[in-house]
Amino acid sequence: MRKGLLVLVVMLAILMPVKASAGDTIKIGAVVSVTGPASFLGEPERNTLVMLQDQINDSGGILGKKLEIIIYDDETEVNKAVLAADRLIRRDRVQAGIGGTTSGNTLAIISNFTRAEIPLVSMAAAERIVDPVNPWIFKTPQSDRHAVTRILDHAKDQGYKRIAIITVSDGFGQAGREVLRELVPEMGLTMVSDEIYGPRDTDMTSQLTRIRNQNPDAIICWGTNPGPAVIARNRQQLRLDIPLYMSHGVASRRFIELAGNASEGLLLPLGRLSVAEQIPDDHPQKQLLLDYIADYESRFNTPVSSFGGYAWDAMMLIKEAIEMGESAEPQDIRDNLEKIQGFVGTGGIFNMSPEDHNGLDETSFVMARIVDQDWEIVSE
Amino acid sequence: MDLGSILQYLVSGLTVGSTYGLTALGFTIIFNATRVINFAQGEFVMLGGMLAVFFAGALNLGVFPAVLLAVSCTTLVGVCMERLTIRPVQGANVVNIIIITIGVSIFIRGVVMLFLGKDTFSLPPFFGTEALEFFGAMIIPQSIWILLITMLVLVGLRTYFNKTIFGKAMLACSFEQKAAHLVGISVDRMIMLSFAISALVGSIGGVILTPITLTSYDVGIMLGLKGFAACILGGLGNPFGAAAGGLIIGVLESFGAGFISSAYKDAFAFIILLVILFVKPSGIFGRADIERV
Incomplete structure (x- = not known):
């Protein structure tokens, strides 16, 4: 009996801080293939997310709240991606998700996020992710x-x-x-x-x-x-x-x-x-791209790749949606993600709509x- | 179908088949000495290529010193593998030892991934990049090198097993370890030697193929699989059958891709393998009496 009580207390102690901290931080969960065959994609993505978390918090967070990006490595395995998604949703109670790195892993975790009604911004390219449109699922790479x-x-x-x-x-x-x-x-x-x-x-x-x-x-x-x-x-x-x-x-x-x-x-x-x-100086993406490259390369000492940019776009789109609606509730983030127009990212200029959850075109x-x-x- | 295309398929098949053959040879040598299938054989091939890239790039050596160093290091890895993982469990069940070799292969792959990275790498060709025209087929000099070196390795191994006392001692171990021990052959040393030789042969395959096919830390898996298939096709335990099996698989893949459809390229080799195993379970060049009691 006593043992049972002890277990209960320990369990409460583990669960408590999660609930208590939910108010003053914004939690974004990411499922990234940092290792395994897709690590060449996942590593720059993870790096970018780590860098963005610091940059955003240094400049005052989002809506004055601290940003916490919880990153799980799925080792490019579908099963681990699903487990990580589940953990982000149930245990970490994130307000929005980023990932997966590969199309296969994204398609595998879509149902978890849809069921939990939490928006997910994928960093994978496959068209099937956003076609047909799933209200909760977005993606940043070009199709x-x-x-x-x-x-x-x-x-x-x-x-x-x-x-x-x-x-x-x-x-x-x-x-x-x-x-x-x-x-x-x-x-x-x-x-x-x-x-x-x-x-x-x-x-x-x-x-x-x-x-x-x-x-x-x-x-x-x-x-x-x-x-x-x-x-x-x-x-x-x-x-x-x-x-x-x-x-x-x-x-x-x-x-x-x-x-x-x-x-x-x-x-x-x-x-x-x-x-x-090489792009013309008056192109809206020019300055943003040069800044991202300089920040990334000075921090990680490796050349930048376009894959890290997918993570940048995903995080910054979520940030934009939170700031547009002044709310970090999953439902509000979703609604506002869909309304984003003319958002300049690393991949292009995003024009989201209820029919287009990618927002990019061939330009x-x-x-x-x-x-x-x-x-x-x-x-x- | 013109002659040029047919020759082209043949040449690319033989080139790729050579590495399957060299991998298969490595399987056979260790199998003969220990009755164990060494699933780290593909990793020896990978190590040969990756280390050559590393020595050529990071240490700024020329291609030849880098290749020699890579082959010697891999041979050393083979010896260490036997010493550290196979000998301590001497007398264990063959299946257990096979599982150990799988463990070693995962370990080697992991170490290479951590230290040399997950990228794909290339190595400059040994001599010349300009393709030669031969009856309408284009042959790059490296292909000729690969075929030549494979032949040399085969002849070298044949001489070793038939003419030298060490080679004969190894053969003796493969036939009957106890009897070999009784006539004064150090079975331990022969087993170690078999690992050294198969690492040597595997890494030679790795370094000569890298200039054409590029390499990365995980190429060993597929090469190991195809090499194993070649081994079975040629008859497990027969070195020359293994090499021939590799060439046959390579050529079949290439012709399959060329004449029928490239979508089923990998399937052709394995379908032929299945057919042969149904018709002649001991492989094309295998003897049916390898059953041991």
């Missing part, structure tokens, strides 16, 4: 559709008609493939070849040889490192002079390093964060060409 539109617009301007695609067989590649298969005919182009490779494949000359036999005007490759670097190298090896478009999935310096001089002349859509130096990308191992904007 594949925007990148594909940007690429096909450019290809059309060049007079290319016959398009070959080569996509990776993981979630990112297959989502891209679906959009490509839909938009290529829609924009009046012909798809002459549709090749697939595995995420860990080390040689794609077979696929490229097949593509060469179809004689396309341009090739579009959809994947994340290292596959596209191998494809760029194989293309050079086969001496294919067909123009090669890459996706925004390889918008990192690492890709240029990996592909070496095989990356010369490749075209890809880029978020403005990657080419902040959030620029087309760039890789010249002398660096990006050069070819169309704003």
